[in-house]
Amino acid sequence: MEETTSNHQSIIIELDKEEYAIPVEVVGAIERMQHITRVPKTANFVKGVINLRGVVTPIIDLRERFGMEKAEHTESTRIIIIHMENYDVGFIVDAAYDVLYIPEDAIEPAPQVIGTVDSDYIGGVAKVDKRLIMLLELQKVLSQESYQAAFLGQEG
Amino acid sequence: MENNEYLEVFIEESKEHIQSLNDQLLILENEPENMDTVGEIFRSAHTLKGMAATMGFQDLADLTHKMENVLDAVRNDQVKITSEIIDVIFQAVDQLEGMVLDIAEGGDGSSDVQELVNTLQAIESNQGFEKVNESTTNTSINTTNTATSDQAHFDRLDQFELAILDQSKENGFENLEVTVKLNDNCLLKAARVYMVFEVLEQIGEVIKADPTVQELEEENFDLQFHVLLVTKDSAEDVKQKILKVSEIEEVIVSTFEQVASAQEHNEEKENVEKQSNEGKESSNNKTTDESKKKAAKGVASKTIRVNIDRLDGLMNLFEELVIDRGRLEQISANLKHAELQETVERMSRISGDLQNIILNMRMVPIEQVFNRFPRMVRQLSKDLGKKINLEIVGAETELDRTVIDEIGDPLVHLIRNALDHGIETPEKRQEAGKNEEGHLLLEAYHSGNHVFIEISDDGAGINREKVVNKAVSNHVITEEEAKQLTDKEVYQLIMSSGFSTADKISDVSGRGVGLDVVKNTIESLGGTITIESEEGKGSLFSIQLPLTLSIISVLLVEVEKEKYAIPLSSIIETAIISKSEILNAHNKEVIDFRGKVVPLIDLKNVFEVPTEEEDDELYSVVIIRKGDKMAGLVVDTFIGQQEVVLKSLGDYLGDVFAISGATILGDGQVALIVDTNTLIN
Numbered sequence: 001m002e003e004t005t006s007n008h009q010s011i012i013i014e015l016d017k018e019e020y021a022i023p024v025e026v027v028g029a030i031e032r033m034q035h036i037t038r039v040p041k042t043a044n045f046v047k048g049v050i051n052l053r054g055v056v057t058p059i060i061d062l063r064e065r066f067g068m069e070k071a072e073h074t075e076s077t078r079i080i081i082i083h084m085e086n087y088d089v090g091f092i093v094d095a096a097y098d099v100l101y102i103p104e105d106a107i108e109p110a111p112q113v114i115g116t117v118d119s120d121y122i123g124g125v126a127k128v129d130k131r132l133i134m135l136l137e138l139q140k141v142l143s144q145e146s147y148q149a150a151f152l153g154q155e156g
Numbered sequence: 157m158e159n160n161e162y163l164e165v166f167i168e169e170s171k172e173h174i175q176s177l178n179d180q181l182l183i184l185e186n187e188p189e190n191m192d193t194v195g196e197i198f199r200s201a202h203t204l205k206g207m208a209a210t211m212g213f214q215d216l217a218d219l220t221h222k223m224e225n226v227l228d229a230v231r232n233d234q235v236k237i238t239s240e241i242i243d244v245i246f247q248a249v250d251q252l253e254g255m256v257l258d259i260a261e262g263g264d265g266s267s268d269v270q271e272l273v274n275t276l277q278a279i280e281s282n283q284g285f286e287k288v289n290e291s292t293t294n295t296s297i298n299t300t301n302t303a304t305s306d307q308a309h310f311d312r313l314d315q316f317e318l319a320i321l322d323q324s325k326e327n328g329f330e331n332l333e334v335t336v337k338l339n340d341n342c343l344l345k346a347a348r349v350y351m352v353f354e355v356l357e358q359i360g361e362v363i364k365a366d367p368t369v370q371e372l373e374e375e376n377f378d379l380q381f382h383v384l385l386v387t388k389d390s391a392e393d394v395k396q397k398i399l400k401v402s403e404i405e406e407v408i409v410s411t412f413e414q415v416a417s418a419q420e421h422n423e424e425k426e427n428v429e430k431q432s433n434e435g436k437e438s439s440n441n442k443t444t445d446e447s448k449k450k451a452a453k454g455v456a457s458k459t460i461r462v463n464i465d466r467l468d469g470l471m472n473l474f475e476e477l478v479i480d481r482g483r484l485e486q487i488s489a490n491l492k493h494a495e496l497q498e499t500v501e502r503m504s505r506i507s508g509d510l511q512n513i514i515l516n517m518r519m520v521p522i523e524q525v526f527n528r529f530p531r532m533v534r535q536l537s538k539d540l541g542k543k544i545n546l547e548i549v550g551a552e553t554e555l556d557r558t559v560i561d562e563i564g565d566p567l568v569h570l571i572r573n574a575l576d577h578g579i580e581t582p583e584k585r586q587e588a589g590k591n592e593e594g595h596l597l598l599e600a601y602h603s604g605n606h607v608f609i610e611i612s613d614d615g616a617g618i619n620r621e622k623v624v625n626k627a628v629s630n631h632v633i634t635e636e637e638a639k640q641l642t643d644k645e646v647y648q649l650i651m652s653s654g655f656s657t658a659d660k661i662s663d664v665s666g667r668g669v670g671l672d673v674v675k676n677t678i679e680s681l682g683g684t685i686t687i688e689s690e691e692g693k694g695s696l697f698s699i700q701l702p703l704t705l706s707i708i709s710v711l712l713v714e715v716e717k718e719k720y721a722i723p724l725s726s727i728i729e730t731a732i733i734s735k736s737e738i739l740n741a742h743n744k745e746v747i748d749f750r751g752k753v754v755p756l757i758d759l760k761n762v763f764e765v766p767t768e769e770e771d772d773e774l775y776s777v778v779i780i781r782k783g784d785k786m787a788g789l790v791v792d793t794f795i796g797q798q799e800v801v802l803k804s805l806g807d808y809l810g811d812v813f814a815i816s817g818a819t820i821l822g823d824g825q826v827a828l829i830v831d832t833n834t835l836i837n
Contacts, residue, residue, distance in 0.1 A: 035828040038718060039805065041813040049805060051826045056803045056818045065174035137361055142808065144802035155175040 008102035008126075012133060013080060013093040016068045019133045020093075021102060022124065026138060028088060029152040030096050033073050047092060052081060059090040065141065066121070084142060102126045102133065110134070163259070168461070170256045173200040177249050178531045181242060188237035198227040204252070213265040216255050223248050229280050241279055241308050248272050250692040299831075317363055317384075321412070324386040329360070332391055334383045334398070335408040342403040345375045351401045353383075359397060360387025379405070384412055464557060467518050474507075474514050475801070475820060481507055486823065519554035522600045522609070523566045526551045529571060529598060536575045543582050543593040544575060549650040551601040555607050559701055562681055563609070570611050570697050571596070573671065578615030578695055587694065590614065602708075602725050606683075606833070612696040618689040620646050630655060647687035647695075651675040654831040702816075708802055710819070710829065711778065712795035715759045716767055719827040720791075721800060721819055726832040728786065730794055735773055747788055749779060757835055758790040762814060782836040791836070802829060 011030070012066035029052070036048040036059050036083040045064035049056050057077060063071060081088060110122040123137040171700075180197045184190060201224045208216035223245060229235040251272060283451035321331050334356070338348055349372045356362050362369075365383040367377045387394060391409040398407045400449040446636040481504055488500040526548050537544040555563070579585075579594030586592055599610045624638045627649045643651075650654060651671040676697055680687050689695035710721035711730070731749070738745050738756065745756040756777065760767055800819035805812060 035825055035829065037818070039809065039812055039815065039828060040765070041815075042809060049809075049826050049828075051820045051824050054472050054820065056820070056826055058803060058806055058808050082574065084808075089806075089808050 008104065008135075010100055010102055010133075010135070011080065012097040012100050013062075013078075013091070014095040014097070015062055015066070015093055016071070019097075019131060021100070021135045022082070022091075022138065024099055026082050026084070028083045031079040031081060031090070033077045033079065033092075050079070050090065054086060054089065057081065057088045057090050058095070059092060061092045063092070063094075075090070082138065082142075084138070086088050089142060100128060100133070102128055104137075107135065118153065162211065165461075167256060167260045169207060170204060170252075170259075174249060174253050174256065175206045175528060176200045176205075177252075178246075179527055181245060181249065182530050182534070184237060185239065186244045191231065194227060194231050194237075198224060198231060201227060208265075213259065214257070215266050215269050216252060216259075218273060219248055219252060219255075219269040219276075222273045222280070226280045227278050235279060243302050244272070244275050244279065246535075248276065320363060320386065321384075323686060329386050330391070331389055331412040332385045332394060333358075333410050333412040334385050334389060334394060335380060335406075335410075336383070336398060336404060337380045337406040337408075339403040339405045340379065342379070345377070345379075346373055348401060348403050349373070349381065352398055352404070355397050356383060356385055356394075356400060359389045359394060360385050368556070417629075462517075464518070466513045467514075471514055471518070471801075474511065477507060478511065478820070485826065513557065516554075518557055520553050520557050520560045521551060522553050522560065522563075522607075523551040524560055525567060526600070528564075529567075532568065533571065533575065533596065536572065540575060541581060542575065542579055543717055544579060544596055545593050546596045548598045549689070550600040553602060553607060555701070559607075559681055562677060563699075563701070566677045566699070567598075567609065567611070569671065569674050571598070573615040574611055574615065574695070574697070578613040578617075580616050584616075607701045609699040609701065610696060611699075612694060614694040617691040617693055617695050618650070618687070619691055620645055623647070623649055625656060627652070644686070644688070647689055650687070651685065708800060708829075709797060710800050711797055712821075712827065713759075713776075713778065713791040714793040714795055715763065715790075715791050716765045718763070718765055719795065719821070719825070720759065720763075720826050721798075721829045722778055722789065722832065723829065724778065724797065726780045727780065728781050731777045731779060731788075733775050733777055735775065738775070749788065752786065754779065754786045754788050756788045756790055759830075762788070764834065780832045780836065782833050787832075789830075789832075800827075800829075 008021075008026040011024055011027050013020050013022060031050075031052070032049060036050050037048060038048040039058070045061050047060050047061050049061045051057075061070075063069070070095065073092075074094075078093055078096040079090040080093055080096055081090045106126045106128055107124045108126070110124055121137050121141050123135040126133045126135060180193050180200070184193045184197065187193065201220050205217050205220035208214075208220060221584075226235065226241070226245070226270055226706070230237055230241075235241070251267060251269060255265040255267050257798045258267070258735040324331060336352055338345055342348055353362065353369075363386055365372060365384070366382045371377060372381055385394065389397075391411070395407045395409045398404060399680050410740055484500050485504060529548070530546055533544055533546045547804055555794075574596055575594075577715045579596065580590075582592040585594065595614045597610070597612045599608075599612075620643060624633075624641075627633050627646075628635050628638055632649060632652050632655050638646075651674065655672065675685055678701070681701055683699055683701040685697060685699050687695060687697055711721060711724055711727055713720055733747055737747055739747065741753065745758075746753050747756060748754075759765070776791050776794060778794075779788050780789060781787075781788060782821050798821075800821070802817045802820055805815065805818055814831050815828050817829045818826050819829055821827050
């Protein structure tokens with residue numbers, strides 16, 4: 001077995017025809033679309049909460065989080081449950097694929113402008129088998145500051 | 157030290173017993189003739205003594221032993237309970253508590269108990285302790301009168317042991333209590349004990365020994381030991397067989413009876429007639445057991461300690477089960493298969509009961525905290541020379557265990573504060589035209605998603621001027637700020653840090669830590685504290701605590717297609733009103749509800765529920781209240797009442813306006829719980 005500097009096993013998700021990677025360690029489950037209870041007076045990308053095996057889990061629509069165009073939910077729409085240190089959240093994504101091994105040397109720093117997603121949320125770009133995969137920076141996507149900013153921005 | 161692992165248990169249980177002593181002593185003070193209470197005190201003291209001795213805390217054991225003797229004398233009508241005796245026993249209990257605390261903090265629990273021991277001894281001997289017990293007289297098998305303090309050797313049997321005794325009796329075995337006394341000059345005590353046990357095990361089964369077998373093997377006893385034996389042999393045979401072992405001074409064999417105030421060391425058959433006064437307690441082991449269990453339930457309930465993490469685990473698993481139950485119910489409703497439906501219904505019922513039990517397990521009545529206050533108030537009022545009547549309301553109010561553990565100290569502080577600074581001396585009260593006796597009310601109740609604990613007194617109240625002056629001189633606020641403050645804000649000042657200063661330390665309340673500590677503790681529990689006061693009339697400290705994890709009763713309502721849960725405790729009633737009854741006042745919709753003007757709040761607007769505009773002639777309104785304010789929540793439909801588990805929305809969302817949490821409904825969906833307190837302002 002060859003030693004690599006770091007392990008980049010990732011779940012590949014699709015958002016607006018682009019592929020993003022979420023480290024496999026933080027993914028708790030991949031759920032089908034289900035009933036979401038709306039929570040009033042929250043940021044608009046917070047779709048509400050679901051009951052995930054007894055834990056009330058907030059659900060974020062990643063498309064809306066990144067300011068992409070809204071899309072109808074389809075058969076392939078999935079909810080990716082992410083375990084953060086103090087809480088769980090779920091991401092609504094267009095589709096979730098298999099686990100992909102991303103070699104360290106395939107990763108490059110994120111260019112300043114990538115599609116529609118604010119480059120702050122992208123930790124790097126990897127090229128694997130001619131696929132261009134963006135690595136999500138979860139800490140930033142979920143940070144309180146960015147949540148508050150988004151929420152207040154929409155209020156004001 | 158292998159004892160270490162038991163130390164925690166010892167400390168916990170000791171505290172419980174000391175609390176029980178305190179409670180029962182207070183009862184006894186009012187009802188000196190209540191022998192049940194004396195019995196209960198005796199048992200607590202006895203258990204405490206046993207535990208202390210086992211753990212090697214000699215002073216603790218000595219003191220409890222003396223206490224036990226006095227109580228025993230009381231129990232046998234040799235000593236009459238007087239206020240002085242109660243005082244001495246209270247002192248002893250205080251000292252015990254001090255010693256236990258010392259142990260808890262890593263000390264060895266030693267303390268100079270001589271003085272108290274002497275006082276107790278004096279009480280005990282003054283009153284002719286040598287009086288012989290009437291019922292323990294001679295019988296055919298030479299049962300001798302044993303010292304009264306011996307009687308309680310086997311009064312603490314566990315369920316298992318009781319079951320064995322019961323069963324053996326039913327199967328024609330005898331339950332015998334064997335007391336063996338070794339010769340004074342016996343050299344190898346352990347060896348003799350071993351031989352005695354060998355004899356005993358040949359003829360029957362040893363259920364329990366006092367001291368324990370281990371202690372006996374270590375020669376950790378005086379000359380005498382007691383054994384509880386189940387056998388088919390007669391008492392006389394047993395006695396003779398044991399006497400074959402050399403160096404045995406005396407053997408006493410008697411039928412063992414499960415009696416709380418046991419006085420029978422006698423052969424049962426011969427004693428039945430003699431014990432007419434105890435007839436109801438003896439003769440049938442089963443009834444005695446039952447009555448004992450009942451008595452135990454009434455005074456000291458049986459408990460087992462469970463790590464709270466395990467309860468959490470159990471709860472989470474159960475919730476998953478509830479969700480599956482919901483699915484099953486739906487499936488069976490769809491399939492309409494009679495047998496399946498029946499089974500699912502049954503399962504639902506059982507799991508519903510199970511749910512209640514699991515949820516209730518985490519909840520502890522606040523009584524646990526409250527019950528130490530009567531004692532404290534009694535002592536404080538004596539120290540301060542004030543007359544105080546403490547009233548406790550709602551001690552059965554349940555709170556999550558974690559909150560209970562934390563809330564004790566703040567309450568102690570507030571009560572001390574009320575007694576010291578609030579309630580005046582009897583003279584002053586008379587001058588003010590009040591009843592000499594001050595009134596302190598401690599009240600706990602559920603309201604909304606919160607538990608309220610209120611401490612109110614009819615004392616002097618808070619003097620605004622004094623507080624402001626002090627706050628200004630201590631640089632808590634500036635003079636300009638002071639002028640702007642409302643009375644309520646001024647009262648809050650006494651809880652700001654830096655307000656309480658060292659120059660005013662009194663023995664009772666101001667120990668250098670101010671009320672700011674109280675405030676901090678309460679806030680760390682997610683609660684708030686408010687103060688209301690009227691000078692000359694008294695003050696009210698109101699603590700509001702969240703029910704971190706608990707079951708609440710809610711009314712489920714529907715707003716468009718969304719379900720919300722409104723805590724039942726904040727609901728006055730529900731009403732259906734027609735549009736014509738809605739009035740306008742200051743551009744607000746109000747209704748006349750039983751002669752009161754109640755503003756209407758439309759949940760659709762508050763929660764920005766997506767609506768298809770459609771005006772109904774009739775409005776479903778839930779009338780809610782917060783304190784004496786009311787409001788009417790307009791909803792679409794009432795679904796029904798339900799018990800639900802309060803869950804947090806999680807850290808990511810943080811605080812959401814007017815939502816205090818969420819709950820999972822039977823069908824697995826999440827419903828949000830409305831925080832009615834924020835809707836009324």
